[in-house]
Amino acid sequence: MPQHVVVYEYDVIRRASEVSGVISITQNADTFVPDTTFDLLKQWTFTAEADAVIQFFMQKGKECLRFKNYVGILQTSDGTQFEILPKLSQNTGLFTARQSLLKMLRTISDVPFHRLSQAHLQQANQPLWEIFISAFIREMEQIMRQGLERAYQTIETEQSFVRGKWLPHRQNPLHPESLFTAIDEFKSDILPNRLLKTCVLFLAKRSQHLPNQVRLRQLRFAFEEVGTSHQVKADFAKLEKSDRRFNRYVQALQWAKVLLNHQSWATAGKDVNDSLLFPTERLFENYVARGAKRYLPDHEVSYQDNMHFLIDDHSGKRRFRLRPDLVIRKDNQTFILDMKWKWIEPHAKNYGIEQSDLYQLYAYGRKYNADALFLIYPAHEDFQAPLLPFRYEEGLVLNVIPFDITVPLSEEIKTMENRLEIK
Structure with a gap:
């Protein structure tokens, strides 16, 4: 076994x-x-x-x-x-x-x-x-x-009597008593x-x-x-x-x-x-994004948005396309959300947040002229409430919030909406 x-x-x-x-x-x-x-x-x-x-x-x-x-x-x-x-x-x-x-x-x-x-x-x-x-x-x-569905199938066979269509060109001259025929049968063996x-x-x-x-x-x-x-x-x-x-x-x-x-x-x-x-990270991203699209009907929700590039090269050609997980727009406000399948440790140095993720969010914020940035991590027993906000510069704030996949998706999207303060 x-x-x-x-x-x-x-x-x-x-x-x-x-x-x-x-x-x-x-x-x-x-x-x-x-x-x-x-x-x-x-x-x-x-x-x-x-x-x-x-x-x-x-x-x-x-x-x-x-x-x-x-x-x-x-x-x-x-x-x-x-x-x-x-x-x-x-x-x-x-x-x-x-x-x-x-x-x-x-x-x-x-x-x-x-x-x-x-x-x-x-x-x-x-x-x-x-x-x-x-x-x-x-x-x-x-x-x-x-x-079960059935379909006609042509079955060719030799037999002693004519049943179906006789195929003289397939006839065996050594056995004239056996007739080669083709029969269309309605079968489930398809x-x-x-x-x-x-x-x-x-x-x-x-x-x-x-x-x-x-x-x-x-x-x-x-x-x-x-x-x-x-x-x-x-x-x-x-x-x-x-x-x-x-x-x-x-x-x-x-x-x-x-x-x-x-x-x-x-x-x-x-x-x-x-x-x-x-x-798991891709599943988590997709789960939150699908929930936002379904349960935020009054907002414009874009998953894996690709409107902007990071830089223009010496010839003016745009390079390095940016793809934030979620861009949510409403009432002339733009919010950038990125999902990370990592554990936040509220009492650890830097909370377990990777520096590269912070650089990434800053680039999103500047290129999209965002009103607020959000890093979303899976909730666990030590991470049930948002961390205190981080500030890149005047007018550009980063929020780190938990998302609990053990509760109904509609409820958690509502909680997320309240935490984002999207009106």
Whole structure:
């Protein structure tokens, strides 16, 4: 049975052989995993794609791995599945962390994550993988209410009587008693259905949650006449996007494409499959921005605004485009907001704010002629209220405020609006 390991951002991974008799436990924010799993992760850390996700280091002569600010699902080729959750506090609860991640994923415009329902948020006691499976099953059950799509397919065969269209040019002269014919049959064994069946069968082997297993077993019976896909990536590329008959398949096929990526490590010879990892900072930026656009209807909200450049070169050409996360305008006032997925420490030197972020905000403020600047950081138990304002110069003030992703987005946007004093 594949092993499921839950960790948080910046958690340390160590070898289980360091602790006698341990297979996989978490202790003092350190997670101990089998040596074979550790070695697979370690080997992966030295690849280019792993640099932003995981770090290898030595501690008191022991090899250690530390996850960075990426969240989601990572799977090693021995079947071990790591679920990496956002770190929201010193003692982040599993349900809260997983639910917060799902809330951020829901704001991604790319299908299928925006289809995660409120019911899926309430399933946050289940592993993230099982919640994704449940979302796929829900889309499949909606398809099955109307039945699988069918299409005519031409089947060429030899038979002793004429059924369909006789193809004399394909006739075997050595066997005149056998007639070569072509028959159009109305079948459900078509490409979209083969991809969906392939996903159902794959998930039936991977799911460990009994309700999902039952529902997947029921879906399998509906695909008895359908074959499977042997070249998943190529078959997804063949799908006809213009065929309106399959509009109701779109969401299920998108889930299937995401979930089937987790069988690719076995055939590609990869140590690790990282196809379901997401940069937490990007999720946080998108979450706040989507909330502002949705819950500040009386304001002009621009995400990743690109109106201005930092400098003009010697020929007068503008260089180095500026892209503040959020520009909010109302009543001839302009507010610049930048989101950072970092921990603010109110009692630490410089509060944990990076100097480069301050330079960046100053450039935004001058180029946009902003009325106020805001750095937004995730709230935690020691950072529940804004820091005292910082002043760059007369008329240009920087505010550092918390944003709590554990509360409903509409409520937190209202709190943010009040703190911004946007009227």
